[in-house]
Amino acid sequence: MARLWPGAPPCGLVPVLLPVFLLLLGGGGAAGGGGGGGGRVSSVYPAPVVYPHHTRQISWKPRVFLYQQFLSYDEANHLVSLARAELKRSAVADNLSGKSELSDARTSSGTFISKGKDPIVAGIEEKIAAWTFLPKENGEGIQVLRYMHGEKYEQHYDYFADNVNTNRGGHRIATVLMYLTDVAEGGETVFPLAEDLTDSGTNTSLSECAQKGVAVKPHKGDALLFFNLSPDGSKDSLSLHAGCPVIKGEKWSATKWIRVASFDKVYHPQGNCTDDNESCANWAALGECKKNPEYMVGTAALPGYCRKSCNLC
Numbered sequence: 503m504a505r506l507w508p509g510a511p512p513c514g515l516v517p518v519l520l521p522v523f524l525l526l527l528g529g530g531g532a533a534g535g536g537g538g539g540g541g542r543v544s545s546v547y548p549a550p551v552v553y554p555h556h557t558r559q560i561s562w563k564p565r566v567f568l569y570q571q572f573l574s575y576d577e578a579n580h581l582v583s584l585a586r587a588e589l590k591r592s593a594v595a596d597n598l599s600g601k602s603e604l605s606d607a608r609t610s611s612g613t614f615i616s617k618g619k620d621p622i623v624a625g626i627e628e629k630i631a632a633w634t635f636l637p638k639e640n641g642e643g644i645q646v647l648r649y650m651h652g653e654k655y656e657q658h659y660d661y662f663a664d665n666v667n668t669n670r671g672g673h674r675i676a677t678v679l680m681y682l683t684d685v686a687e688g689g690e691t692v693f694p695l696a697e698d699l700t701d702s703g704t705n706t707s708l709s710e711c712a713q714k715g716v717a718v719k720p721h722k723g724d725a726l727l728f729f730n731l732s733p734d735g736s737k738d739s740l741s742l743h744a745g746c747p748v749i750k751g752e753k754w755s756a757t758k759w760i761r762v763a764s765f766d767k768v769y770h771p772q773g774n775c776t777d778d779n780e781s782c783a784n785w786a787a788l789g790e791c792k793k794n795p796e797y798m799v800g801t802a803a804l805p806g807y808c809r810k811s812c813n814l815c
């Protein structure tokens with residue numbers, strides 16, 4: 503059942519041809535082109551360049567695609583260095599209230615990076631929009647995750663079960679998952695319900711967890727795109743996926759969740775002075791404004807869900 507997607511570059515000529523492409527695209531010289539092609543190409547580029555031939559279809563049900571060498575090594579390293587000092591234990595959204603809470607199902611550490619935080623982050627976000635054909639404004643901030651030995655994200659969906667998290671931009675239509683490191687063993691992303699197009703039998707280079715479905719092995723710079731909603735907008739139950747436990751090494755990844763509509767526009771009839779959840783007052787009384795400021799108060803990039811109860815206005 504399990505199928506492995508190797509990380510070898512799709513075309514051996516790419517490193518040779520890349521500088522020529524970049525020159526033709528006007529990005530030439532030391533700065534190079536769009537950063538979409540070469541794994542070790544440095545620097546930030548003026549316009550996103552996406553190479554369609556780098557993309558492979560992993561599955562059609564659900565729709566999953568792998569772009570090899572989507573990020574340059576410099577871009578991957580940059581995301582790790584921005585996140586390293588800010589890591590906190592990852593949380594999941596409660597199915598009813600939508601509130602972030604800790605769970606044994608997700609044991610990584612992570613942090614969100616504000617949209618457009620610096621030119622490199624902005625460049626990556628441009629490139630994601632160019633690849634997915636989905637507007638930049640529909641994207642959440644990139645979440646960088648670190649998985650140490652044994653850490654994992656058990657099977658889950660990226661669309662929401664609650665009605666609170668959909669207030670801003672609706673469901674997560676698609677997910678772009680970028681691998682920021684290689685992983686010696688384990689740490690694969692697996693789609694247990696995906697239709698296997700090949701009859702490759704058991705692949706022994708995959709961990710036991712990954713053999714339970716169609717799996718992708720993390721390779722630094724590669725990116726996965728998968729759709730959580732079907733083309734008719736309904737939830738795609740086949741999009742169930744998991745991050746397998748890391749067995750050897752450390753896994754760093756960066757997730758960009760993309761909504762159906764704008765995540766940047768927050769419509770509040772009474773300005774921003776609102777509570778978006780009926781439990782906000784209770785949570786504020788329990789000290790959540792201080793304990794969970796990203797959700798309650800918001801970040802520099804986005805307002806939180808309980809601004810009124812946190813006395814911000």
Ligand SMILES: O=C(O)CCC(=O)C(=O)O
Pocket residue numbers: 655660677679689690691692743744745746755757
């Ligand atoms: O780390 C992985 O491979 C999976 C991560 C994931 O499922 C998510 O961020 O939604």
